[in-house]
Amino acid sequence: MGKPKHAFRVPLPNGSNLSLAVFATRNDPAAEVISVQITRLVDDNWVTDARLAVYRSPEGNYSQLPDREKT
Numbered sequence: 001m002g003k004p005k006h007a008f009r010v011p012l013p014n015g016s017n018l019s020l021a022v023f024a025t026r027n028d029p030a031a032e033v034i035s036v037q038i039t040r041l042v043d044d045n046w047v048t049d050a051r052l053a054v055y056r057s058p059e060g061n062y063s064q065l066p067d068r069e070k071t
Contacts, residue, residue: 002023002024004021004022004023004035005022005023005024005032006021006022007019007020007021007022008020008021012038014040015040015041016038016039016040016049017038017039017040018036018037018038019035019036019037019038019039020034020035020036021034021035022034022035023035025055028058030058031055031056031057031058032055032056033053033054033055033056033065034053034054034056035051035052035053035054036051036052036053037049037050037051037052038050038051051067051068052064053065053068
């Protein structure tokens with residue numbers, strides 16, 4: 001998806017991180033994808049425990065995106 005337009009991160013008491021990022025979409029620069037996730041460090045690798053992604057249309061409508069398939 002590329003580099004986010006805006007990104008914020010808050011460390012949680014258990015060592016995990018809560019992050020929010022806003023991305024421009026490829027097809028319409030007026031639309032955005034907002035991603036919220038909880039990550040933690042396991043054996044020098046960041047693991048995502050939970051993720052929520054929301055699409056904001058140019059008209060300002062919001063819809064939740066489906067979960068990404070794990071590879």
